[in-house]
Amino acid sequence: MNPLKLSWKSIWHRPLPAILSILLFALGTGLVVLLFHLNAQLQEQFERNLAEIDLVVGAKGSPLQLILASMYQVDAPTGNIPLDKTKAFFNPKHPLIKNAVPISQGDSYKTHRIIGTDHSYVDLYNGQIEEGKLWENDFEVSLGAAVAKKFNLKIGDQFNSSHGLVDDDNLIHEDAHPFEVVGIFAKSGAVLDQVILCSTPSVWKVHGHEEGHDHESEHDHEGHDHEGHDHEGHDHEGHDHEGHDHSEEESKETQVAEAAGETDWKKTPGQEITAILIQLKNKSYQALNFARNINENTELLAATPAIEINRLYGMMGSGEDILEVLAYVIVFVSILSIFFSLLQSLQSRKTELALMRSMGGSKGFIFSVILLEGAILALLGLLIGMLLAHIGIQLIGNYFESSYRYQITGWRWLRQEYFVILLGITIGLIAACWPAWKASTTDIGEVLIEN
Amino acid sequence: MISGQSLYYRYPDGKGIEFPDFSFSQGSQWLILGPSGSGKTTLLQLLAGLRKPTKGTLTVDNKNITKFSGTELDAFRGGHIGLVFQKDYFVESLTVGDNLLLSQYLAKKEQSKKDCRAILDRLNLADKWGKKMSALSQGERQRISLARALVKSPKVLLADEPSSALDDGNTERVIELMKSQAAEIGASLIIVTHDQRLKDNFQAKIELT
Numbered sequence: 001m002n003p004l005k006l007s008w009k010s011i012w013h014r015p016l017p018a019i020l021s022i023l024l025f026a027l028g029t030g031l032v033v034l035l036f037h038l039n040a041q042l043q044e045q046f047e048r049n050l051a052e053i054d055l056v057v058g059a060k061g062s063p064l065q066l067i068l069a070s071m072y073q074v075d076a077p078t079g080n081i082p083l084d085k086t087k088a089f090f091n092p093k094h095p096l097i098k099n100a101v102p103i104s105q106g107d108s109y110k111t112h113r114i115i116g117t118d119h120s121y122v123d124l125y126n127g128q129i130e131e132g133k134l135w136e137n138d139f140e141v142s143l144g145a146a147v148a149k150k151f152n153l154k155i156g157d158q159f160n161s162s163h164g165l166v167d168d169d170n171l172i173h174e175d176a177h178p179f180e181v182v183g184i185f186a187k188s189g190a191v192l193d194q195v196i197l198c199s200t201p202s203v204w205k206v207h208g209h210e211e212g213h214d215h216e217s218e219h220d221h222e223g224h225d226h227e228g229h230d231h232e233g234h235d236h237e238g239h240d241h242e243g244h245d246h247s248e249e250e251s252k253e254t255q256v257a258e259a260a261g262e263t264d265w266k267k268t269p270g271q272e273i274t275a276i277l278i279q280l281k282n283k284s285y286q287a288l289n290f291a292r293n294i295n296e297n298t299e300l301l302a303a304t305p306a307i308e309i310n311r312l313y314g315m316m317g318s319g320e321d322i323l324e325v326l327a328y329v330i331v332f333v334s335i336l337s338i339f340f341s342l343l344q345s346l347q348s349r350k351t352e353l354a355l356m357r358s359m360g361g362s363k364g365f366i367f368s369v370i371l372l373e374g375a376i377l378a379l380l381g382l383l384i385g386m387l388l389a390h391i392g393i394q395l396i397g398n399y400f401e402s403s404y405r406y407q408i409t410g411w412r413w414l415r416q417e418y419f420v421i422l423l424g425i426t427i428g429l430i431a432a433c434w435p436a437w438k439a440s441t442t443d444i445g446e447v448l449i450e451n
Numbered sequence: 452m453i454s455g456q457s458l459y460y461r462y463p464d465g466k467g468i469e470f471p472d473f474s475f476s477q478g479s480q481w482l483i484l485g486p487s488g489s490g491k492t493t494l495l496q497l498l499a500g501l502r503k504p505t506k507g508t509l510t511v512d513n514k515n516i517t518k519f520s521g522t523e524l525d526a527f528r529g530g531h532i533g534l535v536f537q538k539d540y541f542v543e544s545l546t547v548g549d550n551l552l553l554s555q556y557l558a559k560k561e562q563s564k565k566d567c568r569a570i571l572d573r574l575n576l577a578d579k580w581g582k583k584m585s586a587l588s589q590g591e592r593q594r595i596s597l598a599r600a601l602v603k604s605p606k607v608l609l610a611d612e613p614s615s616a617l618d619d620g621n622t623e624r625v626i627e628l629m630k631s632q633a634a635e636i637g638a639s640l641i642i643v644t645h646d647q648r649l650k651d652n653f654q655a656k657i658e659l660t
Contacts, residue, residue, distance in 0.1 A: 001549060001552040001553045001555075001556040001562060002556065005549075006542070006544075006545070006553070009544040009545055009549070010542075010544040012544070013543065013544030351540050352540070352541075352542050352543065354540075355536075355540045355541070355542065356542065356553070356557060357525070358499065358501065358528065358534055359528070359529060359534070359553070359554055359557040359558070359599075360525055360526065360528050360529015360530065360557040360558050360559070361525065361529070361557045362522055362525040362526075363521070363522075363525075364522075365557070444501055445496045445499075445501035445502055448534075448536050448538075448540060449492055449495060449496060449501075449536065449537070449611055
């Protein structure tokens with residue numbers, strides 16, 4: 001026999017109020033842990049997907065939409081941009097740009113984006129090929145780890161893409177050239193896991209093949225406008241101050257590009273891409289001006305991921321705040337529940353407590369027995385709450401992965417959870433303090449021996 | 452040895468009560484007899500260490516317990532006094548066996564299932580070890596409360612009105628059981644009662660009026 005066993009037995013002697021206290025406590029702490037996890041894991045994912053991209057250039061529209069579509073693959077693109085207006089960005093001698101990654105969207109395979117790009121996209125996320133190789137020729141694709149796993153695709157498998165991001169049989173390009181899997185990436189934890197990568201011309205060719213039927217109309221509502229080609233705009237893009245050697249520079253660029261043997265598709269006349277992901281050489285005030293310059297002087301949209309994502313956090317934050325308040329209210333009610341259930345049990349245990357004192361139990365012993373009961377209730381609530389929270393996170397994660405390309409797992413442990421445990425037990429002890437003190441000061445003689 | 456000299460207790464309402472001096476050797480058996488209001492309950496509480504006398508000296512097992520602090524008194528009560536209450540109080544969430552072990556634990560004695568079972572056996576309660584308290588009859592509960600006092604081998608077995616709810620036959624049996632069990636473990640037996648029927652069972656007695 002010991003105080004712990006005694007506390008345990010007496011809790012389960014009156015199971016209903018105990019279960020109520022435990023469930024309330026579980027609900028409160030579970031919600032807190034759930035919020036901690038969603039917050040931390042979403043933020044991590046967002047940051048991993050930022051991939052040091054400083055600027056995204058695309059068609060005019062909502063900057064947040066552009067970022068979500070081209071970096072996070074969760075929204076529809078704002079439209080396409082004519083290839084000949086993007087030349088300056090791909091100039092390796094651009095004074096501000098370190099790296100410019102073209103992306104062309106439009107098609108998907110069972111809701112997973114097919115992105116036409118070049119190999120620099122892979123480097124953004126430090127992607128490693130696990131099996132096969134990177135795509136080289138048209139209609140070759142390399143798959144993100146999650147896509148390959150989800151659809152059980154192997155090297156050599158072929159599939160047809162479908163238009164847009166919807167998994168709809170009517171939108172499948174049945175008569176187009178199928179894609180062939182040539183490589184599969186290792187898991188990166190970033191958005192790379194969720195996409196299908198191919199060359200930019202592959203994307204064009206899937207659509208080019210269909211030119212003539214409903215393709216045109218669908219293309220139009222993506223919102224791009226060929227009208228008003230503005231070659232002036234091109235000159236404004238950061239290097240018009242050295243306009244004198246412009247043609248010379250362009251010829252050099254061509255040479256470099258041809259030497260690399262890869263970028264000649266960028267010369268294709270009349271074609272379009274969706275966006276350019278840009279890493280800058282430095283993040284100076286010049287760089288900030290660069291984005292403004294593009295927005296003011298060209299028909300392109302330049303969006304800064306850090307700013308847009310912060311705005312998004314701001315919007316999600318208020319919903320999260322309400323949930324957080326709710327969580328703390330439930331925790332508070334559960335404290336009251338432990339407090340009242342202990343206090344009420346004292347009423348019926350008055351003789352029992354006096355009996356233990358008459359048998360030699362000190363005030364400290366009685367105090368610790370009641371205190372332990374509070375701690376046990378809190379601890380059980382904590383354990384159940386945390387278990388439920390982790391299962392909940394896993395379930396939410398499954399949903400997020402299928403609808404937002406986000407990977408959230410319940411099988412992770414955050415350092416904040418130690419804090420939750422510590423806080424929870426402290427709360428349990430505090431709630432039990434007054435009942436414990438009251439119990440320990442009960443007069444023994446009068447209760448047991450009637451005059 | 453148990454002795455009291457010029458014991459005096461003042462109640463919170465200001466009334467006081469004086470007790471006659473007494474002195475008994477270890478292992479003796481005696482009766483504190485008196486009608487209600489005579490202060491016998493107060494004397495029981497003093498002997499059990501549940502109250503401290505206002506004046507006088509109370510010696511149990513050669514220790515002057517009037518000088519004890521609250522925690523010393525708790526330890527003394529646990530280690531030396533086996534109380535048997537008029538009502539059968541138990542920790543209802545525990546089984547019979549655990550109630551006995553709790554008694555040893557609170558007395559700071561080694562917890563021995565073997566000893567506890569042996570005492571249950573002596574009281575014909577051997578099969579009750581794992582039973583819930585609520586599953587027992589009144590008579591069984593009363594004998595288990597005696598067992599609970601015995602398992603910690605106290606110096607003094609102190610019983611409060613053990614016969615109040617019993618008929619003559621049962622009274623006789625319970626008193627004889629207490630006397631024999633107290634003798635078995637070498638404890639002094641003090642029975643506090645207003646029940647004149649017990650008079651003949653004891654040679655030594657304190658009569659309060």
